[in-house]
Amino acid sequence: MASLQENLQRLQEIAANPKAQLDRYLKSGRQVVGCFPIYTPEVLADAAGLVPMGMWGAQTEFSLAKKYLVPFACPIMQSCMELALGGKYAGVKAVMIPPMCDTLRCITQDFKFGVKDIVSIPFTLPQNRRITAAIQYLTEEYGHVKERLEEI
Numbered sequence: 315m316a317s318l319q320e321n322l323q324r325l326q327e328i329a330a331n332p333k334a335q336l337d338r339y340l341k342s343g344r345q346v347v348g349c350f351p352i353y354t355p356e357v358l359a360d361a362a363g364l365v366p367m368g369m370w371g372a373q374t375e376f377s378l379a380k381k382y383l384v385p386f387a388c389p390i391m392q393s394c395m396e397l398a399l400g401g402k403y404a405g406v407k408a409v410m411i412p413p414m415c416d417t418l419r420c421i422t423q424d425f426k427f428g429v430k431d432i433v434s435i436p437f438t439l440p441q442n443r444r445i446t447a448a449i450q451y452l453t454e455e456y457g458h459v460k461e462r463l464e465e466i
Contacts, residue, residue: 332370333402339365340405345466348409348432350394350418353439355410355459362463369394369409372402382424388417395421398429407466408433410459435462 316324328335339346347359348369356366371393376383378399379392397403409432413419422436437455440448 332367336367336403336405339367346406347463347466348403348406350409350411350421351390353412353414355437355456358456358459358463359410362460362466364407364463364466366410367406369403370397372397382428383417383420387420388415391417391421395424395428398425398432403429403432406432408435408462411436412439414439433462433466435459 336346344365345363346365346367349356349359349366350369354366359366371390374393374396376392376396379395382395382399383392398409403409409425411418411422411425411434413422413436422434425432426434437459439455440451442448443452
């Protein structure tokens with residue numbers, strides 16, 4: 315069993331180079347689902363036998379993403395879009411996108427049309443989660459995500 319220091323070192327290496335971790339998953343035959351921040355139901359991907367992996371973004375110049383996003387869009391989302399359009403997420407089967415902000419709302423469609431080889435799975439979370447209608451709505455949204463993941 316690995317020591318705490320060994321585990322921390324491993325996590326540090328993965329955080330420094332998430333693409334290498336993606337490549338390891340793909341090489342081992344695992345299927346990966348990208349999870350846009352935040353509130354993505356990663357547990358559904360895990361339950362489907364898929365690896366949920368955070369869309370990691372990067373400190374990068376935006377050139378490809380400029381075709382889809384306005385200059386003042388969230389830089390985290392711009393960098394995720396830039397990496398996707400540049401093929402850095404190649405091998406990812408799908409991405410789950412919760413449109414919790416203005417930028418994520420448009421990325422659901424931008425990703426769908428700009429990144430043809432990765433399935434886009436948008437879903438909406440209700441803001442008032444305590445009323446009966448919201449619970450029913452969320453259940454249906456998770457059912458939709460589940461169905462899309464099962465297709466993979």
